[in-house]
Amino acid sequence: MNKAILIICDGLSDRPIDELGGKTPLEAALKPNLDELSRRGVNGLMHTIDIGIRPGSDVAHLSIFGYDPYTYYTGRGPFEVAGIGMDFKEKDIAFRGNFATVDPALTITDRRAGRIDNTQDLIEELTKIKIEGGRFIFKKGVAHRVGVILRGDDLSAKISDNDPHITYEKVQKVYPLDNKPSSKKTAKIVNRFLEKAYQVLAAHPLNKKRVQMGLLPANYLLLRGAGQVPNLIPFSQKYGLTSACIAGAGLYKGVGKMLGMKVINVSGTTGKEDSDISAKIKAAIKALNDHDFVFVHIKAADTLAEDGNFLGKKEFIEKIDKALAPTLKLTDTFIIVTADHTTASTLKMHTSDPVPIVIAGRGVRTDHVSSFGERAVAGGKLGFIRGEHLMKIILDLMGKAPLFGA
Amino acid sequence: MNKAILIICDGLSDRPIDELGGKTPLEAALKPNLDELSRRGVNGLMHTIDIGIRPGSDVAHLSIFGYDPYTYYTGRGPFEVAGIGMDFKEKDIAFRGNFATVDPALTITDRRAGRIDNTQDLIEELTKIKIEGGRFIFKKGVAHRVGVILRGDDLSAKISDNDPHITYEKVQKVYPLDNKPSSKKTAKIVNRFLEKAYQVLAAHPLNKKRVQMGLLPANYLLLRGAGQVPNLIPFSQKYGLTSACIAGAGLYKGVGKMLGMKVINVSGTTGKEDSDISAKIKAAIKALNDHDFVFVHIKAADTLAEDGNFLGKKEFIEKIDKALAPTLKLTDTFIIVTADHTTASTLKMHTSDPVPIVIAGRGVRTDHVSSFGERAVAGGKLGFIRGEHLMKIILDLMGKAPLFGA
Numbered sequence: 126m127n128k129a130i131l132i133i134c135d136g137l138s139d140r141p142i143d144e145l146g147g148k149t150p151l152e153a154a155l156k157p158n159l160d161e162l163s164r165r166g167v168n169g170l171m172h173t174i175d176i177g178i179r180p181g182s183d184v185a186h187l188s189i190f191g192y193d194p195y196t197y198y199t200g201r202g203p204f205e206v207a208g209i210g211m212d213f214k215e216k217d218i219a220f221r222g223n224f225a226t227v228d229p230a231l232t233i234t235d236r237r238a239g240r241i242d243n244t245q246d247l248i249e250e251l252t253k254i255k256i257e258g259g260r261f262i263f264k265k266g267v268a269h270r271v272g273v274i275l276r277g278d279d280l281s282a283k284i285s286d287n288d289p290h291i292t293y294e295k296v297q298k299v300y301p302l303d304n305k306p307s308s309k310k311t312a313k314i315v316n317r318f319l320e321k322a323y324q325v326l327a328a329h330p331l332n333k334k335r336v337q338m339g340l341l342p343a344n345y346l347l348l349r350g351a352g353q354v355p356n357l358i359p360f361s362q363k364y365g366l367t368s369a370c371i372a373g374a375g376l377y378k379g380v381g382k383m384l385g386m387k388v389i390n391v392s393g394t395t396g397k398e399d400s401d402i403s404a405k406i407k408a409a410i411k412a413l414n415d416h417d418f419v420f421v422h423i424k425a426a427d428t429l430a431e432d433g434n435f436l437g438k439k440e441f442i443e444k445i446d447k448a449l450a451p452t453l454k455l456t457d458t459f460i461i462v463t464a465d466h467t468t469a470s471t472l473k474m475h476t477s478d479p480v481p482i483v484i485a486g487r488g489v490r491t492d493h494v495s496s497f498g499e500r501a502v503a504g505g506k507l508g509f510i511r512g513e514h515l516m517k518i519i520l521d522l523m524g525k526a527p528l529f530g531a
Numbered sequence: 532m533n534k535a536i537l538i539i540c541d542g543l544s545d546r547p548i549d550e551l552g553g554k555t556p557l558e559a560a561l562k563p564n565l566d567e568l569s570r571r572g573v574n575g576l577m578h579t580i581d582i583g584i585r586p587g588s589d590v591a592h593l594s595i596f597g598y599d600p601y602t603y604y605t606g607r608g609p610f611e612v613a614g615i616g617m618d619f620k621e622k623d624i625a626f627r628g629n630f631a632t633v634d635p636a637l638t639i640t641d642r643r644a645g646r647i648d649n650t651q652d653l654i655e656e657l658t659k660i661k662i663e664g665g666r667f668i669f670k671k672g673v674a675h676r677v678g679v680i681l682r683g684d685d686l687s688a689k690i691s692d693n694d695p696h697i698t699y700e701k702v703q704k705v706y707p708l709d710n711k712p713s714s715k716k717t718a719k720i721v722n723r724f725l726e727k728a729y730q731v732l733a734a735h736p737l738n739k740k741r742v743q744m745g746l747l748p749a750n751y752l753l754l755r756g757a758g759q760v761p762n763l764i765p766f767s768q769k770y771g772l773t774s775a776c777i778a779g780a781g782l783y784k785g786v787g788k789m790l791g792m793k794v795i796n797v798s799g800t801t802g803k804e805d806s807d808i809s810a811k812i813k814a815a816i817k818a819l820n821d822h823d824f825v826f827v828h829i830k831a832a833d834t835l836a837e838d839g840n841f842l843g844k845k846e847f848i849e850k851i852d853k854a855l856a857p858t859l860k861l862t863d864t865f866i867i868v869t870a871d872h873t874t875a876s877t878l879k880m881h882t883s884d885p886v887p888i889v890i891a892g893r894g895v896r897t898d899h900v901s902s903f904g905e906r907a908v909a910g911g912k913l914g915f916i917r918g919e920h921l922m923k924i925i926l927d928l929m930g931k932a933p934l935f936g937a
Contacts, residue, residue, distance in 0.1 A: 488546045488877055490884065490906055491553075506909040510582055517583025521883040528881060529580060530587025530600065531607040531756060 136427025136468030166485030169507025188512035200352025208379030224343035359385030430468035459486035542833025542874030572891030575913025594918035606758025614785030630749035765791030836874035865892035
């Protein structure tokens with residue numbers, strides 16, 4: 126048993142829902158393959174960070190892979206820029222960027238500038254802006270999105286967003302979030318840059334043309350999620366396992382890239398409801414031929430729950446289940462299915478309820494759990510674990526854990 | 532309920548094994564007495580260090596007795612020298628030693644010098660070697676083994692072994708494992724000693740005679756497992772319990788001695804499959820007359836699993852079970868049975884899977900567990916505990932735990 130495939134279904138778990146007869150979407154779903162994995166495996170519940178901690182997807186993934194988010198996480202930015210394939214260096218400050226529309230009073234009229242897509246010329250102009258103390262690097266993301274890196278000495282990620290996160294609010298000045306000189310300096314650099322960026326964007330011919338055509342101009346750059354690129358030991362080095370990452374959504378490709386995994390792009394995967402999960406699973410099984418460990422990320426259960434669409438979530442779980450069928454034929458491979466956090470459809474948000482986990486494969490201490498549901502697995506023999514334990518357990522099952530003592 | 536007997540069966544627990552119908556050796560064994568203890572007691576699973584940590588026997592025992600191995604453990608040496616009854620002082624550096632055979636190029640041809648036993652004269656010569664900065668003290672162990680203590684000021688255990696641990700490799704220079712001056716100094720002292728030891732041993736008449744007789748000369752001293760003798764609060768002082776230790780294998784006598792327990796030697800106990808476990812249990816019951824707490828160690832389940840001999844392990848567990856019969860008649864005594872770690876017969880190594888534990892005795896919150904197996908106890912009312920919790924629980928059951936608050 127030298128291989129493992131870890132399937133993280135984002136926001137898979139939920140809370141009981143009246144309209145589903147008091148069941149969760151996972152409990153209500155028809156999911157013969159997941160149930161079979163539960164029967165073959167050891168089941169339990171996992172607090173991906175700790176009891177009562179409500180995790181974002183980014184920190185939850187870090188924790189599940191054994192990287193303490195309290196040490197390594199300073200913001201979402203680095204994951205986003207990694208996810209769109211930007212090259213980064215340790216200590217770079219990375220941001221999630223949006224092209225947006227503001228009126229002359231700097232009130233946001235559209236946070237996405239009409240979902241503009243042809244931003245390449247705008248980005249080129251932004252790249253020409255020179256600011257003392259830091260260099261700004263850009264890469265176009267999906268539609269109105271743009272990855273932004275600030276490179277320089279003694280910079281800090283402890284700065285606020287200029288993005289008020291809602292429409293019809295004024296854009297904000299970036300301010301330092303602590304008293305350190307590096308944070309004050311970074312805020313100053315970013316504010317100077319944003320002023321110049323506004324001048325450049327507002328005057329740009331593309332935007333003048335857009336206005337003439339009745340389209341919203343992309344005249345402002347919104348930045349959020351500043352994070353400093355951490356110095357992570359690559360996954361392969363940390364665990365002695367060659368590894369691959371298969372994900373549709375950028376953030377999770379970013380996780381894979383930051384951990385030094387081989388990021389495998391699979392066509393038809395969108396990070397949305399329509400994603401070709403079967404293609405992902407097939408690609409993962411193929412990747413097991415030349416990788417010890419394959420991480421598969423499946424996104425949409427989270428998004429559907431955030432929309433309060435518990436029926437859609439149930440159906441999407443049934444789609445996941447169908448796609449998982451080929452994993453049941455794997456030999457010499459541990460199959461682990463879990464979530465990064467609960468997304469409660471009733472609250473439309475992430476919650477800290479522990480997530481179900483099953484580990485199937487030869488040698489595991491099976492239990493009597495015959496259904497992969499939040500409450501069914503609670504009687505499982507894995508008990509309650511935390512995210513930080515998972516890689517240690519997998520490594521130990523493989524017979525590759527380091528020995529403490531003699 | 533003022534007494535307790537803690538029976539640690541080394542490597543007792545295991546993983547499910549196909550050839551045993553998917554049962555572990557413990558689950559497959561006929562063990563009416565262990566099952567009766569489970570029925571009378573409260574059951575659960577214990578991570579002797581923590582979830583996902585694969586423990587050596589030494590650190591696992593420290594943890595079970597409530598001594599944090601991350602604080603107190605620096606290497607195996609101190610346990611070994613304690614186990615053969617050497618007197619040691621705090622801060623002594625202790626090693627496991629072997630007489631070995633090397634060829635003129637210092638390549639090891641036998642790590643055990645033909646399992647030489649009459650090493651007393653060799654040890655006497657080694658004792659005469661003077662090295663500035665440290666004094667070397669020896670005691671003969673079983674056969675080719677020798678306990679080695681280095682005593683001096685500002686010494687460190689952060690040095691490597693000179694033992695390459697395999698035959699047909701060259702012996703190694705000892706090197707410091709960190710940058711501290713004490714480690715560099717200790718490595719230097721040990722290397723100087725080893726050079727002189729080689730000269731003394733190679734020229735020794737006993738070895739010349741052995742060569743003439745066609746025997747392998749014991750011309751080299753291999754050192755491994757350097758550890759600094761920690762400053763442990765004696766068990767009796769820590770818990771207010773007079774205590775005794777009954778073990779066959781040296782390491783576990785060493786644990787008992789290091790904790791200041793009365794080490795009781797029982798004839799017929801070997802630390803092997805043929806050990807007279809019944810004699811141990813009888814001696815333990817007798818020791819309860821004048822001790823509050825008796826630790827019994829039973830070794831061979833671990834060794835058998837490390838040989839992959841799961842059938843032998845099952846049979847040995849049945850032998851343990853028979854020997855435990857008299858404990859069922861004890862009154863006024865808590866009986867605790869557990870393991871220090873799992874040894875997976877399939878992998879032939881220690882693993883981090885939690886170990887079963889039962890605590891029987893008046894006043895415990897009994898549960899519905901009726902079989903002492905890895906999976907059966909997982910439903911027990913003790914839940915999951917860590918090694919560090921066990922002594923606290925025992926003390927509390929006895930009504931002797933300190934109060935926090937008022």
